[in-house]
Amino acid sequence: MRITSVISKWQPLKYFGITVGCLIAACSINLFVVPGHLLTGGVTGIAMIFYYMAGLPIGLQTFIYNVPLLIASYKLLGKNYTIDVVIGTVVFSFCLDATKFLNTYAPLEDLMLASIYGGVFNGIGYGLVFRMNGSTGGFDILGAIIKKYYSMNMGAAIFAFNCVIVSIAGFLFGIEPAMFTLVCMYVNSHVTDKVIAGLNRRKAVLIVSEKSKEIAEGIMSDVKRGVTFLHGQGGFSGSERNVIMVVVSLTEIAKLKIIVNTIDKNAFLIIMSASEVMGRGFTRPRRTKEIRAEDRLSPEVEEKIQKALHSTD
Numbered sequence: 001m002r003i004t005s006v007i008s009k010w011q012p013l014k015y016f017g018i019t020v021g022c023l024i025a026a027c028s029i030n031l032f033v034v035p036g037h038l039l040t041g042g043v044t045g046i047a048m049i050f051y052y053m054a055g056l057p058i059g060l061q062t063f064i065y066n067v068p069l070l071i072a073s074y075k076l077l078g079k080n081y082t083i084d085v086v087i088g089t090v091v092f093s094f095c096l097d098a099t100k101f102l103n104t105y106a107p108l109e110d111l112m113l114a115s116i117y118g119g120v121f122n123g124i125g126y127g128l129v130f131r132m133n134g135s136t137g138g139f140d141i142l143g144a145i146i147k148k149y150y151s152m153n154m155g156a157a158i159f160a161f162n163c164v165i166v167s168i169a170g171f172l173f174g175i176e177p178a179m180f181t182l183v184c185m186y187v188n189s190h191v192t193d194k195v196i197a198g199l200n201r202r203k204a205v206l207i208v209s210e211k212s213k214e215i216a217e218g219i220m221s222d223v224k225r226g227v228t229f230l231h232g233q234g235g236f237s238g239s240e241r242n243v244i245m246v247v248v249s250l251t252e253i254a255k256l257k258i259i260v261n262t263i264d265k266n267a268f269l270i271i272m273s274a275s276e277v278m279g280r281g282f283t284r285p286r287r288t289k290e291i292r293a294e295d296r297l298s299p300e301v302e303e304k305i306q307k308a309l310h311s312t313d
Helices: 002-007 011-033 042-054 058-076 079-098 100-105 111-131 139-150 154-173 175-197 212-223 250-263 299-312
Strands: 202-208 228-233 240-248 268-274
Touching (some): 011 079, 079 139, 111 175, 202 212, 202 250, 250 268
Antiparallel strands (some): 202 268, 228 240
């Protein structure tokens, strides 16, 4: 997923990525969610309720319902935030109605499978949009406004809105579709988080041992990873010792454990997931072709970065 962090700053490819994400999400809704009479979260979920009741186009409704939210976004959150939201909203609304014909090609009749796969592909689409620093509007705008002015958690606010939608769905269409809608929303949220975090997952390891120097040498020679010594002090004993911090890939965890266990069977290990790692041996930050004025660094910081880059070449 490293390339997405580069394209997200380059405007033409950024908007291409947003378009692809919107198309995937729209296809998922029309292939899995609508044929199963399920709902999604946000403004689109409200539009789907009226689609089931009166046959009103989902995409057109989504756009209309977003108009007052976009106006509020422009006034309360600023022009720069709103521009990207407008683009995502227009593209997503268009894709929803443009792919409506997929309703007749629904591949699944089982509601559980439809809710799972609908959530998976929805999550991939939304995750790609968010990965490009875009948005499809709707409750994301409400969540951002609430977070800015009322200091509430954005995720909690959006979850509360979605709970209202599910409750309405349960009242109108029965408890079963509402329950499967919850499954779809959960899978959607989980996959979205995974896509946003990226697939470049690593493990960060902390090692506490009296033989930290020997373990560090073993890791550097056999695993070929650099290590960092952190200062540590025992809470009970008060003795000082070095704590090893190292980042490795998933396939290197087993070898690292063998090294540590061979040198010191009493060593204390903490293995943590690192969603994205940048730096020598993993990834390297790259300069982008376009940087917005508000994102530009000061000349002093820019000079320091240039010196650091030249010193590592």
